[in-house]
Amino acid sequence: MEAILSVRNLNFYYGDNRALKDINMDIYKNNVTAFIGPSGCGKSTFLRTLNRMNDFIENVKVEGSIIYEGKDIYSKEMEPVELRRRIGMVFQKPNPFPKTIYENIVYGLRKNGVNKKEILDEVVEKTLKAVALYDEVKDKIYKSALELSGGQQQRLCIARAIAMQPDVVLMDEPTSALDPISTMKIEELVLELKKDYTIIIVTHSMQQAARISDYTAFFLNGEVIEYDETSKIFSNPRDKRTEDYITGRFG
Ligand SMILES: Nc1ncnc2c1ncn2[C@@H]1O[C@H](COP(=O)(O)OP(=O)(O)O)[C@@H](O)[C@H]1O
Ligand SMILES: [Mg+2]
16 A cells, blocks of 8 residues: 655644644545544644644644655744645635636636636536536536535535646545535545545544545544554454444543
């Protein structure tokens, strides 16, 4: 199995608060990796360290390394904007721009100077098809993205992320604001997307982790308590705390 990201001895601080403690983890290519654990245990913080989204928060400190394509993403040679193009992100609340569906998808391309209509048209069609939204929106791609339902908006945000042809897509509780049908569609989409991308998903739903992930990491108080194949975590966890969590004894 090929590791696309290798996290070594990672510590993360908000001021004096050590929010991540000595994390070591290899993330495997073309797999879905789920992060589970009770609220406040560091899942989002860790996810954001993987594409340096924490750079935008003041008074934080990172120790350790995260190796991506042979380079430490925290080294001086790494260009954070390029890193975030390669490691894209989708958030809990769908956050389309107040622009047309079309302009949402091509936003990043335009920022990179790609403006040729034929190219953009092709990307829009291809990514809408990839997120199974094409049939639903093909007659209104020049209408505002804000007219879409929440579930459609979230699929559009995934389309916006993959239009940049990333290697990895980070998703932070992408279905927690959605109804069950929309959630199911996103789950099906994740399983489809892992053929082409590596997906890392934070979820508060253990059922969701069990349904869609290949690997699961269980976080508690900033530590990774257990990280293994999802089937192993849910059927035969090594750590008592993992077992207590997955059997619903806390969290
Ligand atoms: N922007 C921030 N500034 C300061 N502390 C933060 C910030 N974001 C998160 N934290 C703290 O870091 C810890 C982990 O939070 P978080 O990563 O959001 O957990 P989770 O996603 O598992 O709910 C919590 O104690 C939280 O209060
Ligand atoms: Mg979170």
